[in-house]
Amino acid sequence: MAVWIKACAADDIDDEDVIRFDHDGRTFALYRKDDQFFATDGLCTHEKIHLADGLVMDYVIECPKHNGRFDFRTGAAKGAPVCIDLKTYPVKVEDGDLFIYLD
Amino acid sequence: MHIVIIGAGECGVRAALALREQGFEGSIDLVNGELHAPYERPPLSKPGDDGLIAKPVSGSEHLADKGITLHSGITATKIDRGTKQIVLSDGVVLPYDRLLLALGARPRRLAIDGQDVPNVHYLRHFEDAEIIHRSIESGKRVTIIGGGFIGLELAAVARQKGTVVTILEAAPRLLGRAVPAEIAAIIEARHRAKGVQVLCGTSITSIDAQGRILLGDGTQITSDAIIVGIGSLSNIDLALDSGLDIDNGIAVDGRLQTSDPSIYAAGDCCSFPHPLYGGRRIRIESWRAAQEQGDHAARAMLGSSDLYDAVPWFWSDQYDLTLQIAGMSGDAKKTVRRAIDDTALILFHLDQDGRLLAASGIGPGNAIARDIRIAEMLIAKRAHPEEGSLANPALKLKALLAA
Numbered sequence: 001m002a003v004w005i006k007a008c009a010a011d012d013i014d015d016e017d018v019i020r021f022d023h024d025g026r027t028f029a030l031y032r033k034d035d036q037f038f039a040t041d042g043l044c045t046h047e048k049i050h051l052a053d054g055l056v057m058d059y060v061i062e063c064p065k066h067n068g069r070f071d072f073r074t075g076a077a078k079g080a081p082v083c084i085d086l087k088t089y090p091v092k093v094e095d096g097d098l099f100i101y102l103d
Numbered sequence: 104m105h106i107v108i109i110g111a112g113e114c115g116v117r118a119a120l121a122l123r124e125q126g127f128e129g130s131i132d133l134v135n136g137e138l139h140a141p142y143e144r145p146p147l148s149k150p151g152d153d154g155l156i157a158k159p160v161s162g163s164e165h166l167a168d169k170g171i172t173l174h175s176g177i178t179a180t181k182i183d184r185g186t187k188q189i190v191l192s193d194g195v196v197l198p199y200d201r202l203l204l205a206l207g208a209r210p211r212r213l214a215i216d217g218q219d220v221p222n223v224h225y226l227r228h229f230e231d232a233e234i235i236h237r238s239i240e241s242g243k244r245v246t247i248i249g250g251g252f253i254g255l256e257l258a259a260v261a262r263q264k265g266t267v268v269t270i271l272e273a274a275p276r277l278l279g280r281a282v283p284a285e286i287a288a289i290i291e292a293r294h295r296a297k298g299v300q301v302l303c304g305t306s307i308t309s310i311d312a313q314g315r316i317l318l319g320d321g322t323q324i325t326s327d328a329i330i331v332g333i334g335s336l337s338n339i340d341l342a343l344d345s346g347l348d349i350d351n352g353i354a355v356d357g358r359l360q361t362s363d364p365s366i367y368a369a370g371d372c373c374s375f376p377h378p379l380y381g382g383r384r385i386r387i388e389s390w391r392a393a394q395e396q397g398d399h400a401a402r403a404m405l406g407s408s409d410l411y412d413a414v415p416w417f418w419s420d421q422y423d424l425t426l427q428i429a430g431m432s433g434d435a436k437k438t439v440r441r442a443i444d445d446t447a448l449i450l451f452h453l454d455q456d457g458r459l460l461a462a463s464g465i466g467p468g469n470a471i472a473r474d475i476r477i478a479e480m481l482i483a484k485r486a487h488p489e490e491g492s493l494a495n496p497a498l499k500l501k502a503l504l505a506a
Contacts, residue, residue, distance in 0.1 A: 055473045
């Protein structure tokens with residue numbers, strides 16, 4: 001059953017940035033851009049590198065290893081070397097905390 | 104229109120796919136000298152957790168779906184520039200309107216007696232990697248000739264398997280060609296701490312039939328296997344035979360066009376003038392440049408007049424350390440240090456006017472990746488970043504991009 005999980009304080013994430021969140025043996029990347037928040041799987045679909053070490057520019061996260069790029073709003077892979085989209089998760093902010101909806 | 108691409112490594116495959124992405128609807132023939140479907144080379148010297156596998160650049164089915172004809176196990180034997188035809192090793196003759204040479208490089212061989220004894224290995228192809236990784240098993244003794252990236256990456260893999268490893272380097276230090284001394288020293292210290300014997304400033308006199316290495320100072324080294332990684336040579340024979348200009352590789356202009364307007368070259372095999380570095384002709388052997396140049400050559404063949412100006416970038420993984428270098432530091436006059444913490448360091452290389460030319464970083468995992476990526480963007484912008492901001496790890500480099 002899917003539930004909302006408290007991930008962090010919203011302000012733990014700087015604007016146009018990303019942090020790592022681990023929960024129940026899984027790992028995620030949480031993003032902030034112009035006070036909108038997003039969540040995706042943490043590992044790049046190319047070689048399982050954690051995206052939280054990558055660079056956020058606008059709505060794109062770039063893998064720190066081989067520069068695979070994804071739109072973190074939709075998870076869409078944006079070309080070589082990545083061809084598999086990233087899974088995304090709903091998020092919400094309540095009382096300054098960021099929640100992620102996990103199944 | 105017919106486009107033929109010779110060489111199905113990272114560069115050639117990327118070019119073929121990019122042609123379709125650009126909407127090209129003519130025929131594409133991709134000549135693959137190997138029997139394997141096109142695979143990524145970086146994991147050959149640094150396999151991931153799954154061990155050595157031929158990780159596809161793009162599967163054969165995907166290429167077929169894109170209408171790309173893959174000729175595997177076939178080489179090109181002749182370019183007939185007059186009739187614009189390629190002769191293949193199986194006798195097939197392919198006409199071309201545009202031809203891309205993505206011929207890659209091959210390992211430089213030792214120039215001493217004994218290099219052909221059975222346990223001397225060079226790494227280029229997947230089959231070489233299979234032999235090498237079988238030879239680096241626990242309890243075995245391996246000698247690595249050449250303290251460059253391939254040698255050091257294989258040394259790290261071998262030590263982690265419990266192999267006894269000796270590295271022989273001719274120069275006074277490791278990684279002399281491309282890496283700043285301070286970072287090379289960090290890498291050398293890590294290898295020594297892991298138990299690798301590192302011998303710099305050594306000359307090799309001979310290797311005997313039993314694989315014993317005789318050094319210039321009389322020392323004799325016995326090992327179960329010898330791995331040689333002393334650089335590479337660009338594959339230019341096909342271009343040379345057909346009369347194309349050669350200059351440290353196949354000479355191309357800023358669009359990656361050779362001296363024949365119908366023929367382009369990209370990746371390890373070509374040298375090109377780099378706009379960011381005063382138009383100096385350089386040749387880059389790196390995974391990312393192979394992709395970017397393949398992509399660029401595809402667009403150039405379809406008529407784009409853009410110049411190739413991507414910032415050179417490469418990485419190496421050894422133990423838990425990752426090295427990344429963006430740009431070229433050859434003309435640097437000043438270095439600014441950014442010590443991110445006790446384990447991660449970035450050096451910024453600036454010219455006399457404070458323009459950022461290159462950045463070199465080393466650290467565990469991907470600790471330096473984001474800052475190197477930002478440095479790469481600053482280099483591309485020909486930025487003159489404020490030195491205090493570069494040096495202060497508490498300040499985010501990203502702020503400099505807006506400046």
